[in-house]
Amino acid sequence: MLNFNYCNPTRILFGRDEHKNVGAQIKAGGFERVLIVYGGGSVIKTGTLAAVQASLEAEGIEYFTIGGVRPNPTLDFANRVKAICQSSSIDLLLAVGGGSVIDTCKVAAAGACYEGDAWDFFTKGVKIERALPVATVLTIPAAGSEQSIRMVINHNGLKLGTASEHIRPVFSVVNPELFFTLPKEQIAAGVIDMMSHIFERYFTNTTNVDFTSAQAEAAIRVALANGPKLIENPSDYDAWCQIGMVGSWAHNGYFGLGHVEDWACHAMEHELSAFDPAITHGAGLAILTPAWMRYVQNVNPERMMQFAKNIMGKDSIEEGIAALEAFYAVMGMPARLREFGLDEAALEVCATSACARTKTIGNFRKLESAHVLKIYQSAF
Amino acid sequence: MLNFNYCNPTRILFGRDEHKNVGAQIKAGGFERVLIVYGGGSVIKTGTLAAVQASLEAEGIEYFTIGGVRPNPTLDFANRVKAICQSSSIDLLLAVGGGSVIDTCKVAAAGACYEGDAWDFFTKGVKIERALPVATVLTIPAAGSEQSIRMVINHNGLKLGTASEHIRPVFSVVNPELFFTLPKEQIAAGVIDMMSHIFERYFTNTTNVDFTSAQAEAAIRVALANGPKLIENPSDYDAWCQIGMVGSWAHNGYFGLGHVEDWACHAMEHELSAFDPAITHGAGLAILTPAWMRYVQNVNPERMMQFAKNIMGKDSIEEGIAALEAFYAVMGMPARLREFGLDEAALEVCATSACARTKTIGNFRKLESAHVLKIYQSAF
Numbered sequence: 001m002l003n004f005n006y007c008n009p010t011r012i013l014f015g016r017d018e019h020k021n022v023g024a025q026i027k028a029g030g031f032e033r034v035l036i037v038y039g040g041g042s043v044i045k046t047g048t049l050a051a052v053q054a055s056l057e058a059e060g061i062e063y064f065t066i067g068g069v070r071p072n073p074t075l076d077f078a079n080r081v082k083a084i085c086q087s088s089s090i091d092l093l094l095a096v097g098g099g100s101v102i103d104t105c106k107v108a109a110a111g112a113c114y115e116g117d118a119w120d121f122f123t124k125g126v127k128i129e130r131a132l133p134v135a136t137v138l139t140i141p142a143a144g145s146e147q148s149i150r151m152v153i154n155h156n157g158l159k160l161g162t163a164s165e166h167i168r169p170v171f172s173v174v175n176p177e178l179f180f181t182l183p184k185e186q187i188a189a190g191v192i193d194m195m196s197h198i199f200e201r202y203f204t205n206t207t208n209v210d211f212t213s214a215q216a217e218a219a220i221r222v223a224l225a226n227g228p229k230l231i232e233n234p235s236d237y238d239a240w241c242q243i244g245m246v247g248s249w250a251h252n253g254y255f256g257l258g259h260v261e262d263w264a265c266h267a268m269e270h271e272l273s274a275f276d277p278a279i280t281h282g283a284g285l286a287i288l289t290p291a292w293m294r295y296v297q298n299v300n301p302e303r304m305m306q307f308a309k310n311i312m313g314k315d316s317i318e319e320g321i322a323a324l325e326a327f328y329a330v331m332g333m334p335a336r337l338r339e340f341g342l343d344e345a346a347l348e349v350c351a352t353s354a355c356a357r358t359k360t361i362g363n364f365r366k367l368e369s370a371h372v373l374k375i376y377q378s379a380f
Numbered sequence: 381m382l383n384f385n386y387c388n389p390t391r392i393l394f395g396r397d398e399h400k401n402v403g404a405q406i407k408a409g410g411f412e413r414v415l416i417v418y419g420g421g422s423v424i425k426t427g428t429l430a431a432v433q434a435s436l437e438a439e440g441i442e443y444f445t446i447g448g449v450r451p452n453p454t455l456d457f458a459n460r461v462k463a464i465c466q467s468s469s470i471d472l473l474l475a476v477g478g479g480s481v482i483d484t485c486k487v488a489a490a491g492a493c494y495e496g497d498a499w500d501f502f503t504k505g506v507k508i509e510r511a512l513p514v515a516t517v518l519t520i521p522a523a524g525s526e527q528s529i530r531m532v533i534n535h536n537g538l539k540l541g542t543a544s545e546h547i548r549p550v551f552s553v554v555n556p557e558l559f560f561t562l563p564k565e566q567i568a569a570g571v572i573d574m575m576s577h578i579f580e581r582y583f584t585n586t587t588n589v590d591f592t593s594a595q596a597e598a599a600i601r602v603a604l605a606n607g608p609k610l611i612e613n614p615s616d617y618d619a620w621c622q623i624g625m626v627g628s629w630a631h632n633g634y635f636g637l638g639h640v641e642d643w644a645c646h647a648m649e650h651e652l653s654a655f656d657p658a659i660t661h662g663a664g665l666a667i668l669t670p671a672w673m674r675y676v677q678n679v680n681p682e683r684m685m686q687f688a689k690n691i692m693g694k695d696s697i698e699e700g701i702a703a704l705e706a707f708y709a710v711m712g713m714p715a716r717l718r719e720f721g722l723d724e725a726a727l728e729v730c731a732t733s734a735c736a737r738t739k740t741i742g743n744f745r746k747l748e749s750a751h752v753l754k755i756y757q758s759a760f
Contacts, residue, residue, distance in 0.1 A: 001621040003395025003397075003398060007389060007391035007551075009387060012386050013385050014385075171387075208622075211625035215595055217598065218595055218598040222591050238588040241638070242590045245591035258621070
């Protein structure tokens with residue numbers, strides 16, 4: 001186990017109706033001028049946005065709104081949000097949405113406190129020294145951004161991420177009732193993304209990590225048990241509670257304390273989504289994760305066997321991987337990359353791009369672009 | 381599952397040598413005048429205190445020291461600490477020790493920001509509105525106070541506790557190397573105390589708590605696996621890492637999110653330790669916990685069976701409880717209350733006192749003093 005320095009001050013308001021307490025929470029935090037950021041029209045249609053606005057109005061909090069964040073959000077839009085923060089002296093960004101909306105707010109929040117362009121954080125290694133506070137009302141459990149130090153943004157055909165404690169939200173509402181209206185594909189992709197956030201931490205060569213391993217295994221088993229219930233019935237509040245907990249804790253750092261983490265699957269998938277924004281992140285992960293497992297299994301068979309046994313309840317690595325694939329199928333995910341309409345040439349472009357900036361990706365096994373291409377091809 | 385509102389901003393510095401980073405952490409927090417509080421001479425003998433002082437001196441941080449906190453710490457001592465805080469304009473209390481030292485600091489920290497006597501927080505329901513910041517260098521993993529919102533103090537023959545977010549430490553160092561010199565009885569009592577902190581949350585009648593239940597079960601299994609390794613070899617760094625994680629997370633609230641919690645065993649044990657301060661909290665818990673389980677098992681046999689199966693790996697409730705008792709025996713704990721030299725009359729005094737303030741204790745089954753007496757007697 002490695003030393004660590006960990007602090008997670010995000011306040012979580014969890015459960016029914018909690019989004020109606022946002023105004024009170026903002027007032028308690030001493031914030032006065034809020035910019036509400038949202039995506040498409042779903043938060044309008046469901047009434048979530050109106051409820052949040054009413055909650056702010058009840059506390060006399062001044063706010064502005066901007067909608068229109070798209071999936072795979074862009075730097076350009078984040079910079080528009082940033083400009084509003086600066087021109088309107090915003091002291092809190094309130095994301096009402098999923099990971100795309102939250103990450104847009106994070107980029108804007110850090111950008112508003114930096115003289116250059118926020119792209120520098122992603123490409124020039126510029127450290128984030130300050131950021132406006134961000135709070136969230138989560139409407140899509142998947143990215144875990146509501147409690148994470150990470151953000152991902154798209155620009156110039158690249159999808160890049162970075163991290164800073166300064167962008168961890170000050171508070172987040174996780175109300176499972178807000179997830180009832182999600183389409184099944186989005187539910188499935190979300191469950192798979194949160195499981196992947198735990199896998200990326202779980203697959204490590206760091207030894208002596210019994211505690212975090214056992215916590216990670218338990219969390220993934222809860223996702224395996226509850227995910228299919230939501231595909232069956234997207235209004236299952238009880239199942240959503242468990243998935244909401246898994247998703248929100250999956251990416252806050254807890255399951256990787258004292259580990260070297262991996263992140264190869266996320267890096268490989270981000271290339272695909274950047275190449276074709278129609279590819280859903282969770283669907284890409286569902287295809288790439290088993291392919292990655294098969295490719296790297298010999299690096300640390302003991303850890304792979306622990307996955308098979310303790311998470312999937314199987315007696316061999318291959319059975320464990322096959323059981324995970326069967327789970328993804330139950331969730332309605334595609335199984336092969338060709339189902340996205342990619343051709344083999346696209347795989348080469350993505351494999352080259354995946355390792356262009358860092359030479360290798362991942363830590364469980366350090367993968368060069370030739371390895372990445374083989375994984376893509378095996379998943380084609 | 382119930383709604384919850386949770387925030388745990390304690391920064392954890394975990395691992396070898398981390399106590400030497402205390403000065404830098406204090407400087408980063410902007411604190412300038414520190415009061416270091418410790419217990420007996422062990423932190424002097426081991427060099428931990430000197431290392432912490434050197435770390436503060438290296439950063440030019442002004443500090444004062446006061447030693448002498450005893451096990452089952454008193455309000456009188458906490459009030460002495462408070463007086464120093466006030467007379468010396470202290471802006472951070474740094475506890476170097478275990479739960480007794482940390483709780484003394486918490487009482488002093490809240491007391492220093494309150495016009496009346498800190499005992500009011502425990503007896504008059506006065507809400508803590510403010511407190512000086514507290515940080516800790518943990519030397520005894522057990523109480524979990526290094527990451528908790530709780531504090532317990534002794535006064536006038538009473539041992540009472542209360543809670544406030546304002547007393548949750550700003551940061552805590554958990555360096556397993558500092559635990560190597562603990563006597564085996566203290567190691568065992570510590571492991572049992574931290575397991576109890578999880579049990580008190582785990583035994584709930586709240587339904588639909590799969591996620592936190594699975595996390596709690598996994599954490600207790602890690603304690604069961606690693607506790608005996610430390611009795612075998614108190615310098616086993618790897619095992620201490622796992623126990624250090626269990627202990628520090630056991631009492632930070634995580635395992636009880638969205639639950640009604642129980643706390644009957646802690647309440648019953650506090651009476652015994654208040655009656656005779658020579659009774660170690662963990663040893664008392666080792667005796668009372670199985671007795672409590674047998675007494676309340678019919679309230680919710682399903683949950684008791686889940687404990688037996690998922691935590692102890694047994695097929696019946698009684699086998700599960702017996703396996704837990706066997707574990708406590710391996711840890712060298714006493715099995716009967718009479719081993720403490722108590723007589724039956726003492727049990728009656730404690731049973732009456734346990735319910736004197738609240739009429740009943742516990743939530744899994746609400747226990748009146750007559751029930752408490754029966755549990756004490758069954759454990760006699």
